[in-house]
Amino acid sequence: MNRSRSRCTVAALPVLALALAACGGGGSGSQAASDHKLTVWMMTGGPGDSPLIKDVNAEFEKKHPGTKVQVEIQQWDGVATKLTTALATNNPPDIVEMGNTQTPLQTFSGGLADLTADKKSFEDSAGWLPGLAGPSENAGKLYAVPLYGGTKVVMYNKKLFADAGITQLPKTIDQLQQDCGALAKANSKTANFSGFYMPGQYWFAGMPFLFGKGGNVADQQGGADGKWQAKMDSSQNAAGLAAWKTFQNGCSTKSSVGVNTDSPDQDQLFADGKAAMAYVKAWEPATVLEKNPALKDQIGFFAMPGYTPDKTLPVIVAGSTVGIAAGSPDKAAAKDWLRIVSGKSFQQKMAQKLNLLPISPDFTPTTGIPAQLTVASQASRNSQALPNSPGEATLETERYNEQFFSKIAGGAAIPEASDAYDKHATDAFNSLSD
Numbered sequence: 001m002n003r004s005r006s007r008c009t010v011a012a013l014p015v016l017a018l019a020l021a022a023c024g025g026g027g028s029g030s031q032a033a034s035d036h037k038l039t040v041w042m043m044t045g046g047p048g049d050s051p052l053i054k055d056v057n058a059e060f061e062k063k064h065p066g067t068k069v070q071v072e073i074q075q076w077d078g079v080a081t082k083l084t085t086a087l088a089t090n091n092p093p094d095i096v097e098m099g100n101t102q103t104p105l106q107t108f109s110g111g112l113a114d115l116t117a118d119k120k121s122f123e124d125s126a127g128w129l130p131g132l133a134g135p136s137e138n139a140g141k142l143y144a145v146p147l148y149g150g151t152k153v154v155m156y157n158k159k160l161f162a163d164a165g166i167t168q169l170p171k172t173i174d175q176l177q178q179d180c181g182a183l184a185k186a187n188s189k190t191a192n193f194s195g196f197y198m199p200g201q202y203w204f205a206g207m208p209f210l211f212g213k214g215g216n217v218a219d220q221q222g223g224a225d226g227k228w229q230a231k232m233d234s235s236q237n238a239a240g241l242a243a244w245k246t247f248q249n250g251c252s253t254k255s256s257v258g259v260n261t262d263s264p265d266q267d268q269l270f271a272d273g274k275a276a277m278a279y280v281k282a283w284e285p286a287t288v289l290e291k292n293p294a295l296k297d298q299i300g301f302f303a304m305p306g307y308t309p310d311k312t313l314p315v316i317v318a319g320s321t322v323g324i325a326a327g328s329p330d331k332a333a334a335k336d337w338l339r340i341v342s343g344k345s346f347q348q349k350m351a352q353k354l355n356l357l358p359i360s361p362d363f364t365p366t367t368g369i370p371a372q373l374t375v376a377s378q379a380s381r382n383s384q385a386l387p388n389s390p391g392e393a394t395l396e397t398e399r400y401n402e403q404f405f406s407k408i409a410g411g412a413a414i415p416e417a418s419d420a421y422d423k424h425a426t427d428a429f430n431s432l433s434d
Contacts, residue, residue: 036067038330038337040095041074041086046320047148047341047350048097049073056346060337067333080105080393087111092325094334097147100135103321105390107138108432112323113331115142121335123343127360131317134385139225144323145342148350149357151315151383152204152279153375154196155288158298160187160276169302171309173212173247180251183276190274196251197275200409201260203401204316205279205304209247210240211314211384212306218387218429228389228429230422233415241414243307248409251277257409260402267291279304282355282373301372303379314384319357391429400424 038060042048047056048071057069072093074082080102086092088111098106106112119125119142128136132146156169161179164186170176180195187193198205207217215236220226231237248257267284269275271291278284285299303312322341324334340346347358352368357376364377386392395401404421408414 038064038067038069038095038333039093040069040071040097040337041083041093042071042097043079043099043320044073044075046097047354047356050354052346052349052353055349056337056340059340060333063336064333067330069337080397084109084111087325087327090327092327094328094330095322095324095337097320097322098144100132100146100317100319100321101386101396102393103135103144103323104138104388105393105432106323107136107143108390111326112143113326113328113334115145115324115335115338118142118335122339124360124362127362129317129319129357129359129361129380129383130385131383132319132321132359134388136321136323137388144321145338146359147320147322147341148347148354149317149319149359149380150281151317151357151376151380152281152304153301153372153379154277154304155270155280155285155372156277156300156302157270157273157275157295158300160273164276170305172305173209173243173307173313176305177247177250180277187276192253192255192274194252194256194269194275194277196247196277196279197256197266197269198248198252198279199259199261199266200248200252200257200406201399201402202279203405204318206244206248206405206408207316207386207401208304208313208384209244210237212311213237213240213243215240216384218389218425220387220389228387228391228426230425230429232418232421232425237418238414241408241418244405245408245411245414258406271295280372282357282370282376285370285372286355301375303375312379312382314382315379316386317357317380317383319359387429389429390432391425391427394428394431395425398428400428 047053053071060069083096083106122145128146129149132149136142136144160183164182166179166182170179183195184193213236215234216231218228218230220228266278267287268291270278271288289296306313322338324331328334342359344363347363348365350356351358351365351373355370355373358364361377361381407417
């Protein structure tokens with residue numbers, strides 16, 4: 001991967017279908033340095049979209065009294081293309097937030113400033129979660145800083161567990177599947193009941209079954225600049241896929257094989273008593289309680305158990321990163337802003353107020369956070385990152401992983417489906433290579 005090419009050339013790669021007339025002129029990014037303004041693009045639904053960001057800006061402006069921070073909220077739809085375009089202009093935003101699966105595309109593009117020499121100045125950078133730290137680097141250099149994380153935990157209905165005679169939380173996948181059977185038997189009169197509602201397209205839940213068997217999605221051949229090769233056809237992944245199919249088919253409804261978590265809404269199913277368990281984000285329990293307040297004291301949480309009692313399944317950590325535009329005239333000031341937003345003080349406020357996972361497990365507060373976030377933080381200590389390739393964003397846009405896991409749950413032959421996955425994913429991972 002050659003980062004020496006001009007930013008306009010990289011951003012104009014055909015695969016992105018970008019219209020880059022803006023490469024020759026300014027856009028809606030930051031003002032000139034003399035205007036004393038730091039423009040920050042942040043995404044809807046995150047800390048930038050919360051009053052908490054004012055705390056970051058106030059602390060920053062104490063150190064830089066002549067500089068005002070202007071936060072501009074962006075929508076997720078189409079943001080990867082918008083970011084690549086903006087960073088390629090002569091007048092980019094100074095700081096940008098990116099989803100962690102979109103970050104490799106931006107670290108590859110040449111539009112972000114090199115932060116390698118500054119890494120140790122960011123608090124507990126050695127403890128950053130792998131799913132956020134990995135995408136922030138390209139060819140051994142740092143181009144972004146983690147902003148927040150998120151991962152999934154199992155939410156369960158305590159009353160349904162007790163009514164089914166389950167007195168202890170499962171320690172292994174086998175025990176979990178046995179509990180699914182006991183729950184189904186105890187709720188046989190409830191139509192379309194799931195011991196554990198698990199949509200077939202839920203690849204975020206399915207991939208850990210592979211990781212727990214020692215599998216991985218892809219390897220990069222020959223070092224940081226080498227070609228990617230997808231490895232879905234490995235024996236470890238085959239074992240994980242078989243376990244995923246058995247679990248999904250045995251614990252969830254037949255109708256869930258071809259759907260995602262939104263249609264039908266898994267939170268509604270849980271709230272209605274049609275599911276005893278679900279794999280959820282930290283904010284979903286609040287949604288369940290809005291739908292059914294009577295469940296207030298009946299919801300509990302645990303990490304997805306592993307194949308042996310000593311290890312939970314590895315989790316995928318999602319979330320966001322923040323980087324500084326290579327074309328920003330205010331890089332020194334922008335680095336100070338990044339140090340504040342990624343520091344322990346703000347990270348703990350963010351966890352307590354927004355239920356977002358701190359970028360280091362050691363930042364997780366011991367008080368003032370919901371139980372599910374504590375469990376998620378513990379689970380995140382055993383995590384595995386997705387391939388640090390710009391092409392990961394392509395698979396996400398295509399929803400390719402969703403369709404693959406749904407096919408496996410639906411009974412597709414694992415060897416043939418895996419071979420097809422490897423061909424498609426390998427092409428996607430290498431689509432931006434020289």
